[in-house]
Amino acid sequence: MSHAPRIDDARLQRLFAEESDRFARAHPRAAQLATRAGGSLVGGVPMSWMQRWASPVPPYAASARGATITDIDGHQYLDLALGDTAAMAGHAPAPLTRAIAAQLENGATTMLPSEAAIDAAEELTRRFGLPLWQLCLTATDANRFVLRIARAVTKRPKVLVHNWCYHGTVDETFAIAAPGGSAGAAQTRPGNTGPQVDPSVTTRVVEINDLVATEAALAAGDVAAILIEPALTNIGIVLPDPGYHAALRTLATKYGALLIADETHTISLGPGGATAAWSLQPDLLVIGKAIAGGLPGAAYGMRRELAEQIAAELKRDEIDTGGIGGTVSGSVLSAVAIRTTLREVLTDDAFPQMIATASRWADGAEEVFTRRSVGWSVTRLGARAEYHFTPEAPRSGGEAAAAVHHEMERYLHLHALNRGIIMTPFHNMALFSPATPSSAADQHSEALDAAVATLIEGGALVV
Ligand SMILES: Cc1ncc(COP(=O)(O)O)c(C=O)c1O
Structure with a gap:
């Protein structure tokens, strides 16, 4: 088994800044709305936790259908957050x-x-x-x-x-x-x-x-x-x-x-x-x-x-x-x-496909970590799965809390967002709806592999 890689915080910060610039360049309308929102909404958002998006300003949704969100700048995202389970049925069924x-x-x-x-x-x-x-x-x-x-x-x-x-x-x-x-x-x-x-x-x-x-x-x-x-x-x-x-x-x-x-x-x-x-x-x-x-x-x-x-x-x-x-x-x-x-x-009939896609997502993440010798683990819970920055999945809340690395999480979320994937904020979690295509798993594996490769090449992950 691979060991947990060391995280170089300064290098991680540099890579994060590059992703932030990339997001800002591609989201001029979101930036305009965020400025306007600051005039009437506390923290510029209707609910305080929305300040925790990894991007410099949150993407603003124009529509959400099935497992796809389209933002006001015209980008489409594969939605693996699904409203933190509130939209697990898919958007607008x-x-x-x-x-x-x-x-x-x-x-x-x-x-x-x-x-x-x-x-x-x-x-x-x-x-x-x-x-x-x-x-x-x-x-x-x-x-x-x-x-x-x-x-x-x-x-x-x-x-x-x-x-x-x-x-x-x-x-x-x-x-x-x-x-x-x-x-x-x-x-x-x-x-x-x-x-x-x-x-x-x-x-x-x-x-x-x-x-x-x-x-x-x-x-x-x-x-x-x-x-x-x-x-x-x-x-x-x-x-x-x-x-x-x-x-x-x-x-x-x-x-x-x-x-x-x-x-x-x-x-x-x-x-x-x-x-x-x-x-x-x-x-x-x-x-x-x-x-x-x-x-x-x-x-x-x-x-x-x-x-x-x-x-x-x-x-x-x-x-x-x-x-x-x-x-x-x-x-x-x-x-x-x-x-x-x-x-x-x-x-009842919807679940087997949702669980199969979650399982494929988890297999894909595990393959990335093995191929790149990154000692991170993946945990499965039916139609949802999550990766942790530890070689073994945590067995207690205390162990899981100790494994949280906010900056690494933010980088991975923003990298994914810039490649058209929304992960569940505050976690490295993905959830699958009846409307999520099975190709979603591979789309995520490819993006995750690219992120991990960049982190290693940039010296932010020392394996
Ligand atoms: C396990 C669990 N129970 C209850 C809640 C509260 O749900 P709500 O915020 O919709 O009231 C949450 C929210 O994340 C949850 O994860």
């Missing part, structure tokens, strides 16, 4: 466009339930097994709501999460392991704005795959819920060890904590996510983004006994202000988006 247009003609939101919501819930049950569902707008909302439910039912205060997890902007989850602390000791995550709450009070943090620490963190009997992604996907992909999930289920039951699977990204494993692919048995399940085809729509499911326990707690006259809800949550438009995306776009 015809059945969804038709269904949404038809629903808009008949009203977007009414405060009334709809048949579409029943259809959506039944389809979610078919895929994930849990019998009862609620609809909301984002995976963040769904996570916040299931944590409330877990606390209401267990009467316990704490939440247990994986080190370097991400579950949306959920206050308790903005925590990382506190070095040298007791089992599960948490501290606030770098960049946690505010923070709203002190996570050392609300949260215990353990590494994925560390069952000993997990048991120690549960032993005090104050954990309401274990909220996890079945595989970490937000600090690079970190896979569970064989047997990890079965043991976690046993621990959750032994110590009376509810087990919540956040399948928002792990739906890449198949139509029923990791829950179906790996036979998981969560008490509650959260899923957002992909299921509504890029429109606001998310869901959470639960075991029947939990629904009964919650019903026993709720007072009918206070149900609208109990901290679970949102005026347009569960709207018919959202329900139609979920029903149509699941029944007609991200279907």
Whole structure:
């Protein structure tokens, strides 16, 4: 096996500057819009994280169809980011466009339930097994709501999460392991704005795959819920060890904590996510983004006994202000988006091809690293895959965080962008939709090979 190459930061910076110039020359209209945006939008963008594109100004999308984005400067990109999973169904899939247009003609939101919501819930049950569902707008909302439910039912205060997890902007989850602390000791995550709450009070943090620490963190009997992604996907992909999930289920039951699977990204494993692919048995399940085809729509499911326990707690006259809800949550438009995306776009039949293309992408990246003697690894998670700057794939969030090299990541993203490929920002990750052609994998391998060759020739990667 090759060793991890040394990165020469000064040389990398020079190569990055060349790519920045190349981007700037090819994107005069984006530069104009960025200047104008600075006058009315904080940081020149509608949402702060959009400042993190690797290019000097972000490309501005003119249209997005299938797996292709066209920008206002007339460049076409193969989109391997797919809205960080929100557009995993592909951009503007015809059945969804038709269904949404038809629903808009008949009203977007009414405060009334709809048949579409029943259809959506039944389809979610078919895929994930849990019998009862609620609809909301984002995976963040769904996570916040299931944590409330877990606390209401267990009467316990704490939440247990994986080190370097991400579950949306959920206050308790903005925590990382506190070095040298007791089992599960948490501290606030770098960049946690505010923070709203002190996570050392609300949260215990353990590494994925560390069952000993997990048991120690549960032993005090104050954990309401274990909220996890079945595989970490937000600090690079970190896979569970064989047997990890079965043991976690046993621990959750032994110590009376509810087990919540956040399948928002792990739906890449198949139509029923990791829950179906790996036979998981969560008490509650959260899923957002992909299921509504890029429109606001998310869901959470639960075991029947939990629904009964919650019903026993709720007072009918206070149900609208109990901290679970949102005026347009569960709207018919959202329900139609979920029903149509699941029944007609991200279907059972769509996944084998998506997974095959992801696998070809991963093979291609591995071949590049082997041919160029670069000791970097590739991790696969069904229809998504990711490379890490380490010879072995990380086994914990802490290991994955230690392997992050922001400047190298930015260079590779910008190099790819300049060759017509959009990678998922903040990661070296690629995601595949039903609309992504299998040639996408080879297109990426060629561009990656060119990038790595340039890095080696330019002395930025010393192999
Ligand atoms: C696993 C996971 N859960 C929840 C969320 C939150 O999704 P949203 O930002 O759509 O609320 C994310 C976002 O990246 C996520 O990766």
